[in-house]
Amino acid sequence: VTSTSLLLLSGAATGLVGSMLGLGGGVLLVPLLTLALGVPIRTAIAASLMSVIASSSASATVNLRRGLVNVRLGLVLEVATSVGGLAGGVAASLLSERQLHAAFGLTMATMGVVMAARSKRRNVIPDLRVDPGRLGGTLQEGETTFVYRVRHLPFGLGASLAAGAISGLLGVGGGIVKVPVLNTFCGIPIRVAAATSTFMIGVTAAASAVIYYARGDVALPLTAAVCLGALPASLLGARLADRIQARALKVFMAAVLSAVALQMGLRAL
Amino acid sequence: VKPEARLDRTIEAVLASGLLVSAALLLLGLLTGREPLLRLGVLALMVTPAARVAVVTLGLLLRRDFLFALVSLWIVAVLASSLLVALRS
Numbered sequence: 001v002t003s004t005s006l007l008l009l010s011g012a013a014t015g016l017v018g019s020m021l022g023l024g025g026g027v028l029l030v031p032l033l034t035l036a037l038g039v040p041i042r043t044a045i046a047a048s049l050m051s052v053i054a055s056s057s058a059s060a061t062v063n064l065r066r067g068l069v070n071v072r073l074g075l076v077l078e079v080a081t082s083v084g085g086l087a088g089g090v091a092a093s094l095l096s097e098r099q100l101h102a103a104f105g106l107t108m109a110t111m112g113v114v115m116a117a118r119s120k121r122r123n124v125i126p127d128l129r130v131d132p133g134r135l136g137g138t139l140q141e142g143e144t145t146f147v148y149r150v151r152h153l154p155f156g157l158g159a160s161l162a163a164g165a166i167s168g169l170l171g172v173g174g175g176i177v178k179v180p181v182l183n184t185f186c187g188i189p190i191r192v193a194a195a196t197s198t199f200m201i202g203v204t205a206a207a208s209a210v211i212y213y214a215r216g217d218v219a220l221p222l223t224a225a226v227c228l229g230a231l232p233a234s235l236l237g238a239r240l241a242d243r244i245q246a247r248a249l250k251v252f253m254a255a256v257l258s259a260v261a262l263q264m265g266l267r268a269l
Numbered sequence: 270v271k272p273e274a275r276l277d278r279t280i281e282a283v284l285a286s287g288l289l290v291s292a293a294l295l296l297l298g299l300l301t302g303r304e305p306l307l308r309l310g311v312l313a314l315m316v317t318p319a320a321r322v323a324v325v326t327l328g329l330l331l332r333r334d335f336l337f338a339l340v341s342l343w344i345v346a347v348l349a350s351s352l353l354v355a356l357r358s
Contacts, residue, residue, distance in 0.1 A: 004299070053314050054291070057284045057321070064281045071325065073277070075340045082347035202318035203344060207351040214355035220307040224295040227314065231292055248326050 004225050006037060011051050011229025018230075019059035019237030020244070021253050022194025023202040023228065024052030024174035027260055030170070039222070042129050045170075046217040049209040054227040055234040060195075064236035066140075068195035073135045073150060073188075077160040078200050081174065084164020085207055098268050103245050104166065105264030111180040112257030119250040137253040139189050150186040159185075160200075167204050172217065175201055180253065190246050190253075198238075276328040283324050287317030319348050 010032050018025025026048040033044035063069050093102075132138060136149040150156070160180035163174025176198040182193040212218060241249065271314035298306030322344050329338035 048310060050314055053318055054288065056286055057317050061281045061285050063287075064277045064284075067274075067277070069277070071273075071280075072337055075325070075344070078344050082344060085347075182349055203310055203322055203348070206315050206318040207348055210355040211358065213311065213315065215357050218311060220304060220311065221299060223311060224299050224307050228292065228295055228299070231288065239317055 002219075004036070008229035009036070011226035011231075011235035013229075015055040015058075015230030015258065016237040016240075018055050019062075019177070019198065019234040019256035020194070020241040021175070021237065021249065022179045022197035024056050024205060024257075026170075026199075026205070027050045027176045028256075029226070031263060033207075033226075039219075042212075042217045043219045043222065046209070046212040047219065047223040049205045049212060050218065050223045051226045051230040052185060052205040053202050053209060055230045056205070057199045058231050058234040059238035060199045060202065062235060063195035063198060066195075066242065068139070068191055068197045070135070070137050070188075070192055071199070073137075074200045076135065076153075076198045076208070077156060077178070077196075078203060079199060080157040080160035081164035081167070081178075081204050082207065084161035084174075085167055090104035101264045102268035104170070105261045105268055106265060107162075108176065108257045108261035110186075111177075112254045112261060114184050114256060115250055116254035119247050119254065124197060137192070139192055146189070148189050149187060151268065152185050154164075156182055156186040156188075164204060169206065174204060178259065183250070184260060189243045190249050191241065193261075194241065194249070204266050276325070276332075279324055279328060280321055283320050284317060287313060287320060291317065322348060 002123045014025035014029040014032065017023070017028060026045075030041075030044050030049045030053060033039040034041055039047070049087065058071065104171060131149075132147050133149050135153070136147070139146045139148060144211075156178075159178050162176075163177040167174040177192075178200075179193045181199070182188045183190050186193075188196070224251060244252075274313030290353040291310050294306050294313060298304070298308075298310055300315065326338055326345055327336075329341055
């Protein structure tokens with residue numbers, strides 16, 4: 001009973017943070033399950049992928065209603081993510097686990113610094129006459145409607161490719177790579193970046209989840225508890241994100257990036 | 270209602286019903302300790318994003334947005350191939 005409630009809580013905690021920041025939450029859940037609860041890594045990754053599906057689908061319902069999801073942009077980026085997912089499987093055999101952790105930790109640390117440094121900059125244009133282009137869009141914030149344009153799309157595609165690869169390698173959704181890059185380099189408002197990332201992550205996770213399921217890595221009661229915790233928490237998190245200032249979201253994201261970087265760095269040593 | 274918003278509503282409904290079915294099965298399975306219910310719940314969960322992709326593809330085709338429908342079909346193909354990998358293992 002105690003362990004079931006612990007699992008529900010783990011799912012809830014990661015679902016809450018994940019849905020606020022556009023992460024599936026796998027990047028937080030996998031270490032939580034393995035390090036704190038002693039779950040074997042493959043079981044943890046499989047449970048995490050399932051909870052990522054639950055969490056991202058739940059927050060997507062809230063974000064779609066709010067008009068925050070850019071479906072077209074999500075589709076274009078998903079093409080790169082899916083290729084990355086395949087490439088990740090191949091690359092995994094070429095790199096040692098230590099090199100993987102080091103590379104991941106270094107990337108996260110850099111993104112954390114960039115994110116914190118640019119947290120004051122805004123991506124939105126408060127002029128409705130500006131053409132958002134084929135992939136851009138509008139964002140309603142209170143009474144004001146803002147326009148945003150997508151810049152440096154190749155950067156975004158590259159990040160999605162990397163996100164897919166990391167997803168294939170580490171069993172996380174990849175939002176931790178996509179959201180910072182989309183926000184800092186591609187000119188996408190943090191809320192839209194998070195919502196669009198969340199929207200895509202469910203598909204990325206489902207693609208690898210079936211493979212884990214077929215291999216028998218899904219521990220049913222454990223996975224069920226984690227998912228049931230993640231569901232309501234994600235609905236709450238997606239709603240909360242709306243009330244928080246964009247700047248605070250960026251600082252929060254920078255903090256999560258640094259924490260993940262530190263943990264990955266320690267494992268590489 | 271703009272067509273863009275109508276597709277959003279449909280996607281929302283697909284995701285919400287998938288989650289509802291899955292959550293009910295998982296909860297019932299946990300409370301009664303019946304493994305087949307948990308299994309069905311997990312399967313419903315995995316089907317949800319795939320159903321979402323199918324709906325988006327269909328919606329774009331109906332709207333004659335062929336470029337983006339093609340992009341969406343690519344994702345259908347990727348999901349199908351991962352299902353194939355899963356079935357063979």
